[in-house]
Amino acid sequence: MESLRLLSGQEMPVVGLGTWPLKGVQCKQVLREALGLGYTHIDTAWIYENHKEIGEYLQEADVPRGDLFITSKIGKDYLSYDNTMAQIDEILTDLRVDHIDLLLIHWPSDDVPMEETYRAFNKIHSAGKALSLGVSNFSVEQLKQAMALSNAPVCVNQIKYHPAHEQREVLDWCHQNYIVVTAYSPLGKDRILDDLLLTEIAQNHGKTAAHICLKWLRQLGMIIIPKASSRSHLQANLDVFDWNLSESEMDRVNGMYET
Numbered sequence: 001m002e003s004l005r006l007l008s009g010q011e012m013p014v015v016g017l018g019t020w021p022l023k024g025v026q027c028k029q030v031l032r033e034a035l036g037l038g039y040t041h042i043d044t045a046w047i048y049e050n051h052k053e054i055g056e057y058l059q060e061a062d063v064p065r066g067d068l069f070i071t072s073k074i075g076k077d078y079l080s081y082d083n084t085m086a087q088i089d090e091i092l093t094d095l096r097v098d099h100i101d102l103l104l105i106h107w108p109s110d111d112v113p114m115e116e117t118y119r120a121f122n123k124i125h126s127a128g129k130a131l132s133l134g135v136s137n138f139s140v141e142q143l144k145q146a147m148a149l150s151n152a153p154v155c156v157n158q159i160k161y162h163p164a165h166e167q168r169e170v171l172d173w174c175h176q177n178y179i180v181v182t183a184y185s186p187l188g189k190d191r192i193l194d195d196l197l198l199t200e201i202a203q204n205h206g207k208t209a210a211h212i213c214l215k216w217l218r219q220l221g222m223i224i225i226p227k228a229s230s231r232s233h234l235q236a237n238l239d240v241f242d243w244n245l246s247e248s249e250m251d252r253v254n255g256m257y258e259t
């Protein structure tokens with residue numbers, strides 16, 4: 001699996017498995033299929049309430065920890081110092097690991113000053129509980145604030161990005177500052193997959209509209225974390241490596257929903 005190097009020096013696989021809203025037996029079944037197909041990157045969050053089943057599956061299947069890149073996130077309402085410190089320990093216990101690869105602030109808080117959260121994040125990072133730090137749903141201004149408070153590099157901003165939801169200003173700023181952008185809801189939660197333009201481009205390549213969304217994001221330099229629950233979708237979403245959209249196809253998808 002191709003990867004992108006984070007400012008921390010860690011390699012982050014370019015395709016990850018989105019795990020919301022997978023839970024229980026289904027979550028374990030999807031993990032079994034996904035890891036069998038070659039996924040090595042799992043995206044989860046405390047709020048998804050599936051850490052326990054992920055941890056159980058990884059232990060039952062005896063998956064070597066070093067083979068995986070695990071991202072988790074501290075929930076928006078738990079960003080006080082005490083809550084963040086408690087939540088990372090719960091995350092590690094439930095996932096049955098001694099560290100995660102990437103810890104994100106899930107959403108910026110309206111109530112807790114960012115200084116307080118970074119007091120906890122800096123401690124978590126220096127204790128080796130999270131090898132890389134990042135954020136999610138942050139604007140450029142919020143990123144600047146985070147970078148000033150974090151002792152470790154802010155490596156990733158995970159944001160909603162698909163052809164009907166562009167955030168070009170944040171994307172460009174992140175790339176100018178060597179921050180990797182992870183696109184969540186890369187398929188628009190499957191609500192844009194009957195779009196005529198995506199379908200037309202897909203037909204030219206013998207692919208699907210889902211492939212066009214994912215490939216477009218990859219060619220814009222983003223990491224993608226599609227959620228899928230069937231084997232066929234899991235397999236299809238890995239087919240983003242040995243073909244390319246042309247410059248004119250990229251241009252047609254760029255801004256296709258702008259008026």
Ligand code: NAP
Binds near residue numbers: 017136158183211
């Ligand atoms: P998504 O990945 O854009 O879409 C998931 C939907 O697309 C599911 O209904 C899935 O169906 C379908 N699908 C998957 N592969 C397909 C394919 N090849 N062809 C057709 N349909 C396909 O939406 P998402 O779940 O919102 O986002 C992905 C991940 O991003 C989440 O799981 C989560 O890890 C993360 N996320 C993060 C945040 C944040 O605030 N940081 C917010 C939302 C999501 P099946 O399940 O039936 O296969």
